[in-house]
Amino acid sequence: MNLASLDLNLLVALRALLEERNVTRAGRRIGLSQPATSAALARLRHHFADDLLVRTGNNYELTPLGTALLVPCATACGLLERLFTSRAEFDPATEAREFTIIASDYAIAVFGAALARALHAAAPAVSLVFQQVGPEINENTDATLSAVDGLLMPHGIVSGLPTVELYRDEWVCMVADDHPDVGDRITMDDLARLPWVVYQRPYDAPAARQLSMLGLEPHVEVSVQSFQLLPSLVAGTRRVALIQRRLADLVAPIAAVRVLPCPFEAVPVQEALWWHPVHTQDAAHIWLRETAARVAAGLAALT
Secondary structure (H helix, E strand, O other), rough: OOHHHOOOOHHHHHHHHHHHHHHHHHHHHHOHHHHHHHHHHHHHHHOOOEEEEEEEEEEEEOOOHHHHHHHHHHHHHHHHHHHHHOOOOOOOOOOOOEEEEEOOHHHHHHHHHHHHHHHHHOOEEEEEEEEEEEOHHHHHHHHHHHHOEEEEEEEEEEEOEEEEEEEEEEEEEEEEOOOOOOOOOOOOHHHOOOOOEEEEEHHHHHHHHHHHHHHOOEEEEEEEEHHHHHHHHOOOOOEEEEEEEHHHOOOOOOOOOOEEEEEOOOOOEEEEEEEEEHOOOOOHHOOOHHHHHHHHHHHHOOO
């Protein structure tokens, strides 16, 4: 396919048509008349040799190909938007910019809040949007990162993309402060017999995978999609949880829990900021990465 032969305006029309599933609404969204939008749809149908949209009663439905194009089309549009908004210079004191970062609730609490404060102090017109980590990050990391500015994620999940190292953390065990069966230390036997509350996405908790490698299969009583909910699900129960020490330091003072060292050599957490190569030379993105590195250095100095 020769890109020079393509009218990239059709990409904008394709996204609007696939998402709106209505010629009139799609035209209104991209500033085209209904005849012009219909003409764009006709050209797209010719190019793909597929109807893309088919009328069903008073509505339009996507064909199988139209459905398959929905996500790649949105990703391509996002990538092009970021590509053509890149600048050689960026003045954080005066320029407006929105940065979007994918992160777990742990990373937002431990690092994202500090990053947001730093951006607020240096760049009053800059905004920061955090999106929750989803399963697609493992399925198509490159495409996911092409539509955002970065991903806060420990090493061991993402590879082959540019990154800046941020900070280290360690895993600890958390139990209720009045746990009847656990004293000043917790043992492997305790971990084997006690009920657990766990974070649902195991790729964010490699220490949990490490337990399986050691032959211990935790009895999971509760699972949750938030690291910050672990303390409240541990307090007042016999449950145990694995949690990052930096997060535990934040939440333990306000929860009736105790933090104990792991009875095994838990793999440490090395948090990093990953990004798509399209952002590498963008001045605003360079400033974001440099700011993130400075914030991380401040965190390291506190330990």
